[in-house]
Amino acid sequence: MVRATAYVLRFIHNARNKVINRLTGSIKVNELTNAINSLARLSQRESFPNEYNLLMNGKQVKPKDRLSKFNLFFDNKYNIMRVGGRINNSTEFNYNKKHPILLSDPHDFSPLxxxxxxxxxxxxxxxxxxxxxxxxxxxxxxxxxxxxxxxxxxxxxxxxxxxxxxxxxKWRETVTDLKPNAMVLIKDINLPPLKWQLGRVIRTIPGSDGVSRVADIRTSTGITRRAYAKICPLNTDDDTELKKTVVS
Structure with missing residues (x-):
């Protein structure tokens, strides 16, 4: 589908440039990239027309919108919607990895x-x-x-x-934070859950937006720092507030 689209775009380009800058030979990498972006743009306009038009016109998606959880922004270079997120400042990933293109699951362009x-x-x-x-x-x-x-x-x-x-x-609304002295389990993908470390929260560390996503935990082997996604609170009857804590 991508290669077929690339040939269609080449035909359009050559039809508009009959003398100079004509594209010939095998399909180039930049042509395949343009084809992918064109298909993504069509997919978004079909799947998310309201959100697409809002962002294209410089407006924001409303908090109650189904797509607000993706922290969307509009890529004006390719006229496509991209996902924002917490790894924006990472130096380990390229732009496409940090801000992937939003696609709808049932759309033909994303058939997995x-x-x-x-x-x-x-x-x-x-x-x-x-x-x-x-x-x-x-x-x-x-x-x-x-x-x-x-x-x-x-x-x-x-x-x-x-x-x-x-x-x-997890961060669109204010939720009760992990509290000091809360008992937790620390997830470890290399061990079964029954062997996960038990610990007690010492303190939480807020990010630049004021939301805490990391906590220092005291375990039997010392103090370790883990992201909330790696922490499983152990709810107790006298600590009902922990039940509001959102972790995954």
Whole structure:
């Protein structure tokens, strides 16, 4: 679809430039990039027409809007909506990673199913019990090599996807913060939940916007600092306010 769109855009370009600056030969990288942006723009105008027009005209999406959790802004260079978020100041990711293009799940331009991201294949696919991630390539059949690549992808995605979560559902409204002395568990993706460290909150650290997303926790091995996304509060009967704390 992207390559077909690139050829259509080339035809339009050449029709408007019959003498100079004509595009010929194989499709170039910049043409594919323009095609992707054009498809994304069409997808957004079809899926989110109201929000698209608001941002295009320099207005903001209302707080009660379904898309307000994405902290959207309008990329005037490509006329597309992009996702804002808390990793805007990161130096580890490029612009597209920090501000991905917003696409609607059911749209034709984004046909992957949830199963592809949960297990790397459709949910109805047969299960593969063998862990092939560390097996040398020369010992693998073609099918096993494909399976190994899938396992590597899923392993990285499951660990790195947090950086892609730009939704502000936890921060759009004021919620009760983690309180000092609150008992918590510290998530560890390399350990089962029953082996997660137990600790007690010492203090929380607010960000530049005044919202705390990080806390210092005292554990049996010392003091450690973790993001709220890695903290599981242990609610108690005499600490009902913690039940309002939003974590994931």
């Amino acid at each position: 199913t949830p199963g592809h991201f949960l297990i790397g294949r459709p949910l109805t696919a047969p299960v593969c019990d063998d862990d092939l991630r560390d097996v040398p390539i020369n010992r693998l059949s073609h099918y096993q090599r494909v399976e190994q690549l899938r396992q590597h992808f899923w392993s990285r995605w499951s660990k790195e996807y947090i950086s892609e979560l730009q939704m502000r559902s």
